[in-house]
Amino acid sequence: MKATQGIRLMLVDDEPHILQFLELGLMNEGFEVRTASDGLDAIGMVADFKPHVVILDVMMPGMDGFEVCRYLRAEETEISIIMLTAKDEVDDRVTGLSIGADDYMVKPFSFEELLARIQARLRNQFPGLLGEVRCGPFRIDGRRKEICHKDQVLELSPTEYELLQYLVINHGLVLSKPMILDKIWGYDFGGEENIVEVYIRSLREKLGDKEHRIIRTLRGVGYRVDLI
Structure with missing residues (x-):
């Protein structure tokens, strides 16, 4: 049994190829993974799935990642949020972190780096899970x-x-x-x-x-x- 067994990750992104790539990679690492293609779907899924970590894209139609992050922080305090964006703007990073994101990654990124960031968040916030x-x-x-x-x-x-x-x-x-x-x-x-x-x-x-x-x-x- 892998150490990641039972750890729940949610992926929120409106780009299907990114969702599929990350879902397959993270499931292969032993995580339990759910995906959502927009903010409203993600919010509807959180209460039932209760993810430990949410990997959240910023630039989505309708409800963007910032809005989803604000909601999650208000409703689900025991959750870790890693925000993804194609924008390399300092203001975006500051906004994401100031509203409650725990980490921030700019696209394109390597799968290995994302995995390391996830592990770091789990060690810091949910050490017993590992x-x-x-x-x-x-x-x-x-x-x-x-x-x-x-x-x-x-x-x-x-x-x-x-x-x-x-x-x-x-x-x-x-x-x-x-x-x-x-x-x-x-x-x-x-x-x-x-x-x-x-x-x-x-x-x-x-x-x-x-x-x-x-x-x-x-x-x-x-x-x-x-x-x-």
Whole structure:
């Protein structure tokens, strides 16, 4: 069984040859794929199919990709959107990302690049779907809710698991305390921000990270995981 088994992708494009090419390629990779040739069809299909990732063309007759993206963001928060367009305009990219798209690709593009973008979105937003994710010395098993560091299973509480997974998946990026609180504890968390420091301290102890070389603190900014 492929790691992509059970992952649902929706393709929305008014060009039949592109739909057919991508559908065959992605099905061959093990994804479950549905296609729509216009925005209205896509919206009607989303509630039933519940895709994890939508690959969405911008330039379509009637309801364009921007309108579909706005709708999806308002109705389906647990979804990843990759927008496609023949336009290489900065304004279009800015518009797409500002209304909720997670990534943006300009036509023509290679199938390999699209596949890599899809995998990146899944690792970031749905890490448990891929089963096992490797990031340097870390191995994250989303199905078993288990993280190994240098082949050693870490004894983590559920919250520690979620926090370390978030940090590792976003390795190299600086994550602020507000970002961490919102992602791990929820936007309506009423406690103190120093709870993040408490959990970071605990993770460092379990990683043997006395010198803070794995989970780095950038004072006044946030935390960053380095894969060493």
